[in-house]
Amino acid sequence: MKVLSIQQPYAELIVSGIKDVENRSWPTKFRGEFLIHASKHFDNESFKYLSIYGSHFEGMTKSDFLLGGIVGKSTLIDCVTKENINQYNHGWFTGKYGFVLKDSCRVEFIPLKGRLGFFEVDLVFKNKRC
Numbered sequence: 001m002k003v004l005s006i007q008q009p010y011a012e013l014i015v016s017g018i019k020d021v022e023n024r025s026w027p028t029k030f031r032g033e034f035l036i037h038a039s040k041h042f043d044n045e046s047f048k049y050l051s052i053y054g055s056h057f058e059g060m061t062k063s064d065f066l067l068g069g070i071v072g073k074s075t076l077i078d079c080v081t082k083e084n085i086n087q088y089n090h091g092w093f094t095g096k097y098g099f100v101l102k103d104s105c106r107v108e109f110i111p112l113k114g115r116l117g118f119f120e121v122d123l124v125f126k127n128k129r130c
Helices: 010-015 044-054
Strands: 002-008 021-024 032-042 069-080 097-111 118-120
Touching (some): 002 010, 010 032, 010 069, 010 097, 032 097
Antiparallel strands (some): 002 118, 021 097, 032 069
């Protein structure tokens, strides 16, 4: 199954169903279900900004976030640019390319080393929480 590493706190926003676009500097032709890997790196500046201006993490600290493993799954339905993002009517797009997501959900944590880009793992993945 394909996996994509995403820094926290963004992985948390995606698996919580709040963030529906993952911004990247590169495009992809991949469409379909994939696992969300929370990288070991935590974006402190984004956490501060989103806590203040988005009120997304009330009462949470960095220690509340899972790092270094599978935390969820999602379905990538499109890869967009600023020219065609408006068809999805949302505000999370900020990059050169946006991976439009749907049906994102949290799964039981599975420790796993991350990699750049989409990567494959041999997991028979069955999770009753999604």
